[in-house]
């Protein structure tokens with residue numbers, strides 16, 4: 001196994017969609033390249049919204065080549081022994097194994113930069129990001145701007161035909177500005193269709209209540 005000359009570490013860039021995570025990841029990768037580090041960039045194969053699966057892009061349109069992966073094991077397979085910096089974008093779509101892989105890479109001297117949205121559309125912790133935040137040496141939580149009120153946005157609002165999507169939808173549903181917007185805690189809406197329906201049903205079955 002390769003042992004880097006320097007200590008490795010894990011840094012996580014988290015936050016809501018549109019908060020600039022990809023921009024920040026790209027910035028850090030560009031600077032690592034300027035420092036002549038050997039860098040490899042990965043991203044979940046699920047996210048091919050902008051320029052095809054081979055690049056990561058931020059919402060402002062800048063791009064960098066990235067290797068699409070469907071599981072965390074693939075990252076371990078594709079990382080070359082002499083790589084000094086590993087960047088992983090859209091890590092919320094990856095499996096829990098990415099936590100151990102980030103740790104192993106850092107243990108052998110690699111700087112691991114992970115970006116991912118920390119909450120799903122319901123406002124609940126998303127995939128492996130909570131555990132990545134726990135093991136990271138450095139954590140940044142970015143905010144977007146709430147499109148409703150202009151405050152700092154921390155939540156991903158999922159929309160279906162322009163309306164707040166119900167909590168019962170799938171956790172992973174890849175989309176951009178047409179199906180998500182950034183909102184603050186107050187403006188974030190997650191209607192619970194099933195519970196509402198159950199209450200209605202109970203009301204019908206027990207009209208005296």
Ligand code: ADP
Pocket residue numbers: 015016017018019020021022023024057058059060143144145146147153182
């Ligand atoms: P992320 O990776 O966190 O989804 P990106 O780096 O892809 O974010 O995009 C960030 C950019 O998105 C911002 O610099 C800005 O130009 C744009 N943007 C669009 N909507 C918003 C919003 N509601 N709040 C802040 N930035 C936004």
Ligand code: ZN
Pocket residue numbers: 146147148149150151183184185186187188
């Ligand atoms: Zn708001």
